[in-house]
Amino acid sequence: MNRFYVVVGVLAVVLAAAVFALLKTGGGASAAAAGPPPTVVDDGFRGYTLGSNTAPVEITEYLDYECPVCATFATIQIPTIKEQLINTGRVRWRFRDYPLPIHKYSRFAAHAAQCAGAQGKFFEMQDQLFYHHQWAQTGKDPAALFRGFARASAVDLTAYDSCMEKGQFAARVEFSRQEGEQRLVDGTPTFYANGTKLFTNFRRLPNSDDFKAVVDSIAAVRH
Amino acid sequence: MRHRQAIALLALVGLFVALYLWLHALGFGGAIKCGAAGGCETVQTSQWAVFLGRPVALYGVAGYLAILIVALAALRPAALTQSNWNVMLVSLATVGVLFTAYLTYLELFVIHAICRWCVGSAVIIAAIWIVSLLSLRTPAPRTDPAASQPQPDPRV
Numbered sequence: 001m002n003r004f005y006v007v008v009g010v011l012a013v014v015l016a017a018a019v020f021a022l023l024k025t026g027g028g029a030s031a032a033a034a035g036p037p038p039t040v041v042d043d044g045f046r047g048y049t050l051g052s053n054t055a056p057v058e059i060t061e062y063l064d065y066e067c068p069v070c071a072t073f074a075t076i077q078i079p080t081i082k083e084q085l086i087n088t089g090r091v092r093w094r095f096r097d098y099p100l101p102i103h104k105y106s107r108f109a110a111h112a113a114q115c116a117g118a119q120g121k122f123f124e125m126q127d128q129l130f131y132h133h134q135w136a137q138t139g140k141d142p143a144a145l146f147r148g149f150a151r152a153s154a155v156d157l158t159a160y161d162s163c164m165e166k167g168q169f170a171a172r173v174e175f176s177r178q179e180g181e182q183r184l185v186d187g188t189p190t191f192y193a194n195g196t197k198l199f200t201n202f203r204r205l206p207n208s209d210d211f212k213a214v215v216d217s218i219a220a221v222r223h
Numbered sequence: 224m225r226h227r228q229a230i231a232l233l234a235l236v237g238l239f240v241a242l243y244l245w246l247h248a249l250g251f252g253g254a255i256k257c258g259a260a261g262g263c264e265t266v267q268t269s270q271w272a273v274f275l276g277r278p279v280a281l282y283g284v285a286g287y288l289a290i291l292i293v294a295l296a297a298l299r300p301a302a303l304t305q306s307n308w309n310v311m312l313v314s315l316a317t318v319g320v321l322f323t324a325y326l327t328y329l330e331l332f333v334i335h336a337i338c339r340w341c342v343g344s345a346v347i348i349a350a351i352w353i354v355s356l357l358s359l360r361t362p363a364p365r366t367d368p369a370a371s372q373p374q375p376d377p378r379v
Contacts, residue, residue: 004228008231011235015239019243023246
C-alpha cells in the first residue's frame with residue numbers, strides 16, 4: 001500500500017513538471033513583440049486608414065489598446081462616426097499606436113494588430129481587441145487569447161506566430177509612439193484634425209457630435 | 224483494491240491533462256502544444272469550449288479531482304471492504320464518459336477538428352469507466368480476522 005502512495009506522489013510531481021514545461025515553452029507574450037525594439041527604423045508606414053483618400057478632413061487618433069477609454073471610444077463612438085463622417089466621404093480616419101508605459105500588454109496588442117494588418121486583417125483584429133476588452137482587465141498574459149482573436153479575424157496563424165515571435169513590427173509600433181511623443185500626445189486617445197490637436201481641454205472621450213462639429217467648422221472655413 | 228488503485232492513477236493523469244487545457248484557456252502559456260496537425264486551437268477557441276460560462280476544461284479538472292479523491296478515499300483500509308465506493312466511482316465515471324461523448328460528438332460533427340488532448344482525456348475517462356465497471360464484478364477482499372489467523376506450524 002505504501003508503495004502505491006509513493007507511485008502516486010512521484011507521478012503527481014512528474015505530471016506537474018510536465019504541465020509547467022508545456023506552459024513555459026508555449027510561448028506567452030514574446031519579448032520581441034511585447035517590448036520596445038533595440039533600434040527604431042522608419043519603414044515609411046504611417047498607420048492604417050479608414051475612409052476616402054480624397055476626404056477633406058483627416059483625423060489621426062493615437063490610441064492604446066489597453067486603455068479603457070480607447071475601447072469605449074472604439075466600440076461606442078466609432079460606429080456612428082463611420083456612418084456619419086467616414087462612409088460619407090467627409091473624413092479619413094488614421095490609426096496610430098501610442099502604447100502607454102503603464103500598460104503591460106498594450107504594445108503587445110498593437111503588435112498583434114500590426115501582424116494581422118500584414119495579412120490585410122488589421123481592422124478585424126482591432127475590433128477583436130476592443131470588443132473583447134476583458135483581457136485588459138485581467139493582467140494575465142493575453143498571448144493565447146490574441147491568437148484566438150487572430151483566428152477569429154481569419155488570420156493565418158502560422159504567419160501570425162512567426163510575426164509575433166520575431167517582433168516584426170516592434171520598430172513600427174515604437175516609431176509611432178515616438179512620433180506621438182513629438183506631437184505632444186499627452187494620453188490616449190488623442191486626436192488631430194488635419195494636423196491640429198483636438199480637445200485640448202483634456203477631454204478624453206469626445207462623441208460623434210463633437211467630431212461632426214469639428215468637420216463642419218473645417219468645411220465652413222474652406223468655403 | 225487493484226481496480227481502485229488503477230482508477231486513482233488514471234484520474235491523476237486525467238487531472239493534469241485537464242489542468243493544462245484549463246490553464247491554457249485562462250491565457251497561460253501561449254499557443255497550445257498540439258502536434259503538427261493542430262486542431263486544439265480550433266476546438267479551444269470555438270464557442271463550444273465554454274460550457275455554462277466556464278471553460279470546458281474546468282469541468283474536466285473538477286471531474287478528475289472528484290474521481291481521484293473518491294478513489295483514494297476508497298483505498299483506506301476501513302473502506303476496502305465497502306462496495307458502495309465502487310458504485311460511487313462508476314457513477315462519477317459514467318457522468319464523465321457521457322460528457323466526453325458529447326464533446327467528442329461536437330469535435331467530430333460540429334467543429335470538425337480533433338484536439339489530441341481531448342482525445343487523450345476521452346481515452347482516460349473511458350478506461351476509468353471500464354475499470355470501475357470491472358470493480359463492481361469483483362468481490363470485496365475478506366477481512367474476517369479468522370481468515371488471516373496464522374495457522375499452527377505442523378512441524379512443531
